[in-house]
Amino acid sequence: MKLSHLPLNALRAFEATARHLSFTRAGLELRVTQAAVSQHVKGLEDRLGVQLFRRLPRGVALTDEGQLLLPSIVEAFGRLTETLNRFEDGRYQDVITVGVVGTFASGWLLPRLDVFRKAYPRIDLRLFTNNNRIDIAGEGLDYAIRFGDGLWHGTEATHLMGAPFTPFCAPALARRLNRPADLKREVLLRSYRQDEWSRWFTAAGLQSPVLKGMVFDSSITIASAAARGFGVALLPAALFDDEVRQRRLVRPFRIEVALGDYWITSLHSRKASPAMLSFKSWLLETIAAKSRSPANRAEV
Structure with a gap:
């Protein structure tokens, strides 16, 4: 059956009735009478040759055929609405x-x-x-x-x-860092990339300490923890300019390591x-x- 053979009003009446499980409430939403909604749905059922609703003493219930049809109708109306909403000032x-x-x-x-x-x-x-x-x-x-x-x-x-990574920490913590080896005495905040600190220490010509403590799933949360003084974070310097300008974070050393x-x-x-x-x-x-x-x- 061609889509052009299915009246839009009938499809809309079916979709509204399926949501409310009531011809009356569907009619209130569509601003037509309960009888008009029922007539539209009956016309759609006749065209499709299937029953879409079981009429109950109070309201209606979707048949198996109605349940199969409903997702496609909802998706189609959703796409149509989204497309129409993209027009603004005639463009x-x-x-x-x-x-x-x-x-x-x-x-x-x-x-x-x-x-x-x-x-x-x-x-x-x-x-x-x-x-x-x-x-x-x-x-x-x-x-x-x-x-x-x-x-x-x-x-x-x-x-x-x-975006090479380098250590960052709160200003108060930075004051006790004079050389890269001093980091071994500090809490080193970690991410899901398990080898990042060991690679940085290798770039600094040092052996990495045994790491323990908190693990975070993003550089944003690690940076926030470092700014609060919880430890030293290894972060991509190019993406934390604001924190450095605001003196929330300090970069104690220039040594960088490329992690990606x-x-x-x-x-x-x-x-x-x-x-x-x-x-x-x-x-x-x-x-x-x-x-x-x-x-x-x-x-x-």
Whole structure:
């Protein structure tokens, strides 16, 4: 049966009745009479040749056929509503959905989102943060910004920026750190990357101490713990500029270790929309511009 043969009013009456399990309440929502809703549903049943509801003394109940039909109708109306909501001032508002590892979101992306919004006012950007564990297909994402080596199965990865890690701590704690070996006397806050501190001590020419104590699932929470004086955190320096400017965190040593880079990834099977291309281009151009800035060259 062709979709054009199914009246929209009948489908809407079915969906509302299925939610309320009542012709009367469905009629109140749709601002028509109970009889009109019942007539629409009966017409739909006649066209499909199945019974969608069992009529009960009080209300109705979905039949097996009605239960099979309902998810498709709900999804169709949801997509239609979402599409219509994208029109503003007679123009289409495009949507892209991006999953972002939380450290990159708070330390780099959020401070620049207003610039993106002003440059692309017709793009509705939806961000979902994570702790670097993400399923692009399962979560319905257009892009995922991740930390690692760029090798994720089934995805195309474009390099964004390096982010070497270095120790940070509260100012009061930093005053008792004169040389890297002094860190062995301090609490070293850890993440799920078990070898990060041992790799940093190797870069410093030292043997790593036995690590114990608190473990965190993101650099954001580790940084917060360090700012409160709980210990020393190993963090990507490029993403904690605000904390350093506000003197919440201090960088006691310049020694860095590369544990991974930031990448923007998408599924090989996902054809990029114009909005996706615009976001990716803006991201790459903004990062490149910062790397060319005099302040950044001076810091390096």
